[in-house]
Amino acid sequence: MKILLAPLLLAVSLPALAEVDPKIHKLCIEAKDYAGCVRAMKGEIVPSERTGVGNKCQSQFAYIGNGNCQRVGCKYGWWLTGRTSNNSIVAGKSNWKCKSVFRGGIYLSGSLILEEVAPVGSDENCPPIEPEIGWNSSCEKAPANWKEVEEAKKPKCDFKLEKYDCSYNNYLEANTGMKKWAELNPDMAEQERIRLHSVD
Structure with a gap:
């Protein structure tokens, strides 16, 4: 009965299963959180409070794009017949x-799968760029x-x-006293702009 109910539950959680891109479906089919994986791959799971894409996932999580990571897990089966391809x-x-693990008197081989989804984080010790997929x-x-x-x-x-x-202009906007001085002394202000190596 449980086996028969599984497809029904999946259909309820993903009524638009037929609309899932075949490539995304193939990548997410082994994920424990199939719906979360699909939404993440489609870019629908993006934390609203994040102002920029991070550069590091949690430990044991891989970056999958769109500001999201997924936990990397293992699915085990008998090394002759039960092992599937890595995600x-x-x-x-x-x-x-x-x-490989030894259980019940036999060796089981594991295949890499993707599990639950989590937002990407940040680490100042890593380059301030998006991680590569995977x-x-x-x-x-x-x-x-x-760093250099x-x-x-x-x-x-x-x-x-x-x-x-x-930016000297930004500096003046933040310092009203200096801005007034610059307006009254444009030639001197221009010399100060050059001396400070302003970008504008």
């Missing part, structure tokens, strides 16, 4: 692997000198302008 999103990436964080594919590279991209300006994105 293509995570196969051969990061350090995802399933160790990987845990942007750190895993980053060059060893990524990111630092080199930043505009060079006087420390007074750093918190204003190196």
Whole structure:
């Protein structure tokens, strides 16, 4: 009876199953949270409070795009007949692997599957870019000198302008006294703009 009810429950939770892209269906079919996987792959699970895409998933989670991660799990079966292919999103990436286990007198081989969905997080120790699909964080594919590279991209300006994105105009808007002085002394203000290495 439980076996017969499973398709019915799936149909109730996903009435538009026929509308699911075949590629997404293939990637999510082994997921424990099939509906969550489908929504995540379609970009429907995106935390409203997030202002930018993060760069690192939780431990044991892989990035699947659209600001979402999924837990990487293992499905076990007898190594001769029960093992299925690894999920293509995570196969051969990061350090995802399933160790063989010995149960009931036989060895069981595991296949990588995707389980529940969670939003991507952030880690200041990783490059401020979106992780590649199937990987845990942007750190895993980053060059060893990524911090130096990111630092080199930043505009060079006087420390007074750093918190204003190196913009003298932003600096003046935030400091009304200096703005009034600049309006009364445009030539001197222009020299100050140059001295501070403003980007505008």
